[in-house]
Amino acid sequence: MKSALSKLGQRTQSPPISWLMDLALSRPHLISLAAGFTDNASLPVDFTRELVDEILRHAKHGQPALQYGPTAGDPMLRELTAKRLTELDARESSRNQSERIAAESIIITHGSQQLLYILTEALCDPGDIVLVEDPTYFVYLGIAQSHGLDCRGVRMEADGIDLDHLEQLLKRLKQSGELKRVKFLYLVSYYQNPACLTTSFEKKEKALALLRQYEKFAGHPIYLLEDAAYRELRFTGADTRSALCARGAEARVLYTGTYSKPFATGVRVGFGVLPEPVLTLATRIKGNHDFGTANLVQQILVKALRTGRYETHLSNLRRRYARKSAVMEKAMEKYFPAGVTWPAIEGGLYFWAKTPTRVKTGIKSRTFQEALNADVFYVPGAFCYANDKSRRKPDNEMRLSFGSASEKNIREGIKRLGSVLHGRS
């Protein structure tokens, strides 16, 4: 007897992240430089306790927090989110009222992950093409695979996506008649997971113009999906404006963000800014998924944003991660062989370290196995590359997270990994 599984069911693979998480849980002594978790000690326990206490102190305000809310999200949270994004993009100074992001264009979701899923459902049929960064967020590759999508990698440079390569790719897709299957370009634009690169505003604007130029051959809109999950985790430098500020953004940019990482991962609240008809459709799909995100966690964010405690927490968090990233970098400088390199970072949770080409880092490599034997592990770089046949998947990179490990464990983990790498070089 066959299984009753759907095609999506048959395509949905066990995500590599599950395997890594199981590994971490089964070996408690293991130092994980793999997890994208935030730092336990950084979590706003006291703040959240105070916030919930205030929300639920009086029945009048407490009852709505425990009731269903609108599917698109709490109106006040949508408004505060619109305001915050407007400020981040430094639009407040603008005299042009219409440049402000409208609360009505915001949707609140159960983490931004849920919105990435919903947007994929809303736009993509099996066989459709999504352009992704090379490397990209590996959980998104899992979503794409389960939907039968064909991901094509766009090369990256120090300041983000390689526009020449994007143009070449679009040209080739036009020539092969595949452009009508292209639905969007997926950019993790701030301190990107995994490579921690940030795409400059100029490049986002040019990428959007390129998509616009080619969409007439596609016969339908080609969107720019900007995943800004790490935007608020900035240590230094100025904020980069989002693609929402680019010319032509109103109708073509799908922006996703989250409060989970900057505030608390156990409070799963993400959001998006979407143009029509995608906004209406995403809201309908969200209704089918779950009617709307748990109201209580939305109210926690409303209260945190309004009272300024969100900002206070975020400043602490940024300092904390800046310090931890410095600890990791110093340890890498001390313990890693000279042939291992990594770009400097200005935010986020990760370093992206490259070993000499002959030193493989994949899960079957000696490096990975020896690291495991030394009770330390990382995310193999190869997980983060789409199955794009036009190039070989690089297999000599590691995503090293300083998110969840303590400073002591970061030092110790890098030291152990350094020994393994010295032995391999």
Added chain:
Amino acid sequence: MKSALSKLGQRTQSPPISWLMDLALSRPHLISLAAGFTDNASLPVDFTRELVDEILRHAKHGQPALQYGPTAGDPMLRELTAKRLTELDARESSRNQSERIAAESIIITHGSQQLLYILTEALCDPGDIVLVEDPTYFVYLGIAQSHGLDCRGVRMEADGIDLDHLEQLLKRLKQSGELKRVKFLYLVSYYQNPACLTTSFEKKEKALALLRQYEKFAGHPIYLLEDAAYRELRFTGADTRSALCARGAEARVLYTGTYSKPFATGVRVGFGVLPEPVLTLATRIKGNHDFGTANLVQQILVKALRTGRYETHLSNLRRRYARKSAVMEKAMEKYFPAGVTWPAIEGGLYFWAKTPTRVKTGIKSRTFQEALNADVFYVPGAFCYANDKSRRKPDNEMRLSFGSASEKNIREGIKRLGSVLHGRS
């Protein structure tokens, strides 16, 4: 230029519930007997405040509550849920350890709605057939439509699904060669939304046996999906055992339940008991959706269940709804014309009232319009029937909810509706 929407995107309609909710929001004086909301005054505001205070009082326990957790759900909540279901099915007395529900077979989701969605994704391709009750939960019909499914209605009797009709239907599907497209029978088995019928254990067991008998012609498993969302909202009578106790259930029953309605709808926590391979697949899809349900709300449920406050709240809630249902029934007896009938209920949130055939109740009917003019509204029965061409959709029923309206508004709403109905008869 065409839209870039996927086929699912194009199929996903605005759910009728949105229209009804917008209507309610835009006319605050309207008495809604439509909403499936629970009662604001019943929400456990003080309980939840105490629970969160306890959870977040110490960093040691508070931090994990604000961190990511396993995708399948918090291990303690899975264990408590398994224990609770075992008790509800009165299995505790059983000497047979193996009869207990295993924590490992439980998945925690963002409301049980999310699990209904995930199961549909996991099992159904466009064109597949799902057998549903006639009438059934209308939001499920929206999910099915968005996935391009073909829903076939099974007639209902006072003690639940009509087994003869189910058998006829299976036979016809076998003859027409369509059985291989049938994936599951969807039963809202307790105080069903909308008609408030409960399917007896015997009928569930027989339905399962029938599915089993026909699945050899399908060539794949045909599951019984038991949606027990209203199970805990019982006023009188004994609990009916779930389909999980039926012979052959281990491999073929997909059970979904929720803590949202019995506890608080703003705390969206649902769960399922699933056999393999569905459990593994649902967990993977859940990982793609959102990695796991917000940990904080799961911890609230853990604490509520462990301290007995869940039970205390539930007893109050049952008494409260029993009283409100009595208020509604008394009002209907007093104000409705003799030709309007409804079955007695033993739990849930709804009455299902039938008008004489010539008195239509649909949104374009005079009854609905006149009710709106009198500032009262209900869910038209026709929303709750699948697009099954083998019968005409009944259009002379109303789902009347006593969930969210106050006792005063229930009386007043029924009085107004009674005037409208008297005018129409």
